[in-house]
Amino acid sequence: VTATGTYTIVATNVATGCSKNMTGTAVVALNPNPAIPGGATSVCAGQTATLTDATPGGTWTSGNTTLATVVLGSGVVTGITAGTLNMTYTIGSTGCKSSAPFTVFAAAGPISGTPNVCVGSTTTLTDAGGGTWTSSATGVATVGAGSGVVSGVAPGTTTITYALPTGCSNSISVVVNPLPIPYTVTGGGSFCSGGTGVTVGLSGSVSGVNYQLFLGASPVGTPVAGTGSAISFGLQTATGTYTVVATDAITLCTRNMTGSAVVSTTALPTAFTVTGGGSYCTGGSGVSIGLTGSQVGVT
Numbered sequence: 001v002t003a004t005g006t007y008t009i010v011a012t013n014v015a016t017g018c019s020k021n022m023t024g025t026a027v028v029a030l031n032p033n034p035a036i037p038g039g040a041t042s043v044c045a046g047q048t049a050t051l052t053d054a055t056p057g058g059t060w061t062s063g064n065t066t067l068a069t070v071v072l073g074s075g076v077v078t079g080i081t082a083g084t085l086n087m088t089y090t091i092g093s094t095g096c097k098s099s100a101p102f103t104v105f106a107a108a109g110p111i112s113g114t115p116n117v118c119v120g121s122t123t124t125l126t127d128a129g130g131g132t133w134t135s136s137a138t139g140v141a142t143v144g145a146g147s148g149v150v151s152g153v154a155p156g157t158t159t160i161t162y163a164l165p166t167g168c169s170n171s172i173s174v175v176v177n178p179l180p181i182p183y184t185v186t187g188g189g190s191f192c193s194g195g196t197g198v199t200v201g202l203s204g205s206v207s208g209v210n211y212q213l214f215l216g217a218s219p220v221g222t223p224v225a226g227t228g229s230a231i232s233f234g235l236q237t238a239t240g241t242y243t244v245v246a247t248d249a250i251t252l253c254t255r256n257m258t259g260s261a262v263v264s265t266t267a268l269p270t271a272f273t274v275t276g277g278g279s280y281c282t283g284g285s286g287v288s289i290g291l292t293g294s295q296v297g298v299t
Contacts, residue, residue: 005027006025006027008024008026031096034098037088038051040077043068043104044106045081046079047168048076051087052075053075057093058097059073059089066081067081067082067104075089079107082104083103084101086102087099087100105168108168108170109170111127113126113148118176118178119176121152123149124150127170131164133146134163135150139153140153140156156175157175179248179254181204182256182258184203184259185201185258185261186230189263189264191264192268195237197236200233202257203230206228208248211247214244241262243257244256270293270295272293274290274291277289
């Protein structure tokens with residue numbers, strides 16, 4: 001019986017024609033199904049989303065709990081693994097129910113790579129592939145949308161996010177470290193051949209930063225630790241142009257210090273032979289002393 005209303009039954013004896021109303025009645029009512037589940041239609045594996053329904057008093061069930069589970073009373077879905085299933089909402093008082101398809105998308109893979117970089121340098125982050133990279137603070141660091149190459153712009157912290165076309169994403173915090181403070185290379189100059197050399201130094205320094213002296217592309221000696229004031233690399237006798245590179249002992253960020261110092265030598269005067277001398281008589285005018293040669297500009 002599908003028609004709604006109140007039903008009675010009348011019994012009739014076929015032989016006599018006598019009839020009688022049977023006791024009581026039966027009522028047929030039509031209970032509506034709840035609305036089609038609304039709210040979220042998908043979730044990423046490992047994350048949650050919420051289903052909604054306009055009809056109160058019902059409970060939620062998952063059509064495949066290996067793909068996703070749902071809290072009976074709240075409709076909060078937890079994605080487990082990728083796939084498609086039905087989510088069903090049932091009214092407890094009537095048993096009427098409605099269902100809707102629901103999709104679980106694969107989670108974005110873990111992000112690997114070094115999550116820190118120096119200003120002006122790069123570091124590369126990687127994921128499983130197929131997604132797009134973005135930076136939450138491009139004034140601190142930018143990232144290649146398809147490459148994952150992070151470029152440090154200014155000191156600070158930014159969130160780098162890797163998002164799949166499905167919307168599933170993963171994020172990592174990246175720190176951009178400052179470069180050492182630039183100071184000026186001091187000293188240098190010319191010294192006489194065979195002398196002790198001239199001093200090369202730096203106008204200032206910072207504790208926790210090491211300063212390496214270079215002659216051309218070759219390091220000279222060992223790095224000198226910063227003291228918070230000017231530092232000296234000692235006397236230098238090798239001729240050429242000296243520069244200094246500072247390296248932060250913790251972040252390993254490096255920076256060329258400002259300027260350079262040039263060390264050169266001045267040749268000694270040419271050695272000539274002393275001539276003359278000898279003996280002379282008392283009261284005489286003496287004897288001459290001289291030199292076999294001389295140079296202009298030398299006394």
